[in-house]
Structure formats: C-alpha cells, structure tokens
Amino acid sequence: MTMPFLEVANVTKAFGHFVALRRISLTVREGRTTALIGPNGAGKTTFYNLLSGRLQPSEGTVHFCGRPVSGQPPHKINKMGISRSFQITNIFSELTVLENVLVALIAHLNLGLRFWRIVNRDKKLAARGMEVLERLGLGPLASSRAGTLSYGDKRLLELAIVLATEPKLVLLDEPTAGMTPEETHAVIRLLRSLAAEGKYTFLITEHDMNVVFGLADHIFVFHHGELLAEGTCEEIRAHPEVRAAYLGEEVD
Ligand SMILES: Nc1ncnc2c1ncn2[C@@H]1O[C@H](COP(=O)(O)OP(=O)(O)O)[C@@H](O)[C@H]1O
Ligand SMILES: [Mg+2]
Structure with a gap:
C-alpha cells in the first residue's frame, strides 16, 4: 500500500x-x-x-x-x-526581489547565525533564487525594490518565496x-x-x-x-x- x-x-x-x-x-x-x-x-x-x-x-x-x-x-x-503563502505580509519592501527570496532560503536552510556559510554558499543561493524568479517571470525585476512592484507581481514574489524552499x-x-x-x-x-x-x-x-x-x-x-x-x-x-x-x- x-x-x-x-x-x-x-x-x-x-x-x-x-x-x-x-x-x-x-x-x-x-x-x-x-x-x-x-x-x-x-x-x-x-x-x-x-x-x-x-x-x-x-x-x-x-x-x-x-x-x-x-x-x-x-x-x-x-x-x-508543507509551505504556505502569507499574502504579501511576508515581503520586505526595502529589500530587492531577489533578496526577499534569499531571506526565505537562508531561513529555510537554518543559515541564520552561520554567516560564513552564507558567504560560501552565496553564489549557489543566488543562482537558486534567480532560477525560481525566472520560472515565475520575475527575472527582469530581480534587483527592483520589492515595495515598488505592482500588486500582481507582489503576489508572484510571495509565490516565489514559497517555492524557493522546494x-x-x-x-x-x-x-x-x-x-x-x-x-x-x-x-x-x-x-x-x-x-x-x-x-x-x-x-x-x-x-x-x-x-x-x-x-x-x-x-x-x-x-x-x-x-x-x-x-x-x-x-x-x-x-x-x-x-x-x-x-x-x-x-x-
Ligand atoms: N481564533 C478564533 N477564535 C474564535 N473563533 C474563530 C477563530 N478563528 C476562526 N474562528 C471562527 O471559525 C469560523 C471559521 O473561520 P475561518 O476558518 O476563518 O473560515 P473561512 O476561512 O472559511 O472564511 C468562523 O465562524 C470564525 O469566526
Ligand atoms: Mg478564510
């Protein structure tokens, strides 16, 4: 079974x-x-x-x-x-679109206090973040400040944050x-x-x-x-x- x-x-x-x-x-x-x-x-x-x-x-x-x-x-x-979307409240307006996805990845991977590991893994994380953004059509907005996105794009970013952690x-x-x-x-x-x-x-x-x-x-x-x-x-x-x-x- x-x-x-x-x-x-x-x-x-x-x-x-x-x-x-x-x-x-x-x-x-x-x-x-x-x-x-x-x-x-x-x-x-x-x-x-x-x-x-x-x-x-x-x-x-x-x-x-x-x-x-x-x-x-x-x-x-x-x-x-199991991952859940939080309807925009999860987005940091001052950070870029990519940084928002990276914050979610870092939190998920428990890298919070181990900065040296973040530094080492930085490129890999960024590549993973970009991959998700591109899949959702947000690639061109990766370095825009999240607060400047349209409502629909903010909802997509929220989805990207959820999907980034696979x-x-x-x-x-x-x-x-x-x-x-x-x-x-x-x-x-x-x-x-x-x-x-x-x-x-x-x-x-x-x-x-x-x-x-x-x-x-x-x-x-x-x-x-x-x-x-x-x-x-x-x-x-x-x-x-x-x-x-x-x-x-x-x-x-
Ligand atoms: N923390 C809570 N304390 C008391 N009642 C609650 C609480 N959360 C939800 N409810 C009640 O439970 C019912 C179902 O709510 P909810 O799950 O939000 O419904 P839906 O999402 O389908 O609109 C509602 O009558 C709501 O008032
Ligand atoms: Mg409801």
Missing part, C-alpha cells in the same frame, strides 16, 4: 464552545491540484492553520507522508515539506484575490504549468469559481465546518446540495 500524501482523520477544531471544524476526514493526493471551497466562515483558514501548525486540532490527526503534522510547530512542518505541498490562500482579470489568467496558467511539472502539489482556497474550475483536479467543499462534498469539477458543479447551499448561479 502506498502511503497517503496528506491524510486528515477525524479532525475537530473548537474555539471555546464554538466548533469551527467538525470531524473532517480527507486525503489529498500527491500531484493532484486540490481546491478547498466554501462560503465565508466555512473553516477554510482554520483548516490551513491546522495543516501549517499555527493551530492544533482539538481532536483527530493530520499526517503528511506518514509523519504526524499535528503536535509539530510550524517550522518543523515547513521542513517536512516544498512538496503548497498551501495557497486565494492566490488570485485582488488581481486584474489578466493577472488572474496569467496566474492560472502559471499554476497549471507548475503543477504539470509534478514537483509541487497545490492545495488552493479560492472564491472565484472560474479559477477553481480552471485549476482543480479535485475539490473539497466545506460548509459550517463540515465536509459537505468532494469530487471532480464536474461532480461539484452537478452536486445538488453544493448548488443549493453555496454556489447558486456561479456554478453555471
């Missing part, structure tokens, strides 16, 4: 008396772009916080490649290969939020081609159904903290409860 990639078993998260997630069990498969949808308050962000170690489940377990995620601090989970599972919280239609299409194309390379598995929350249906191989629908449905785009589009409860006209 092959080991499940990400396995969530019977996870409940309560905040005091309020149950934000109730008995969630699901499996995310490696190499399959998976979307997590559901209206505001459904528990999507709470779920991400459980996967990235910012919160601990009240009950249940999360395993990644057979190893327990629940109980581990965020930096350990990150080392295990995670296996990438958690993206609304990757196209606030983007123009052109930027949104470009990001969909980019994520599709990155997914096709097979190096990263994406788990995406997204409001925009066009983005979800354009990207996802598999969809989970949360509602009031419960898993209401899962399936392919076609199955979710046709799912009567999903149609009635959340998506309404949007599914068409």
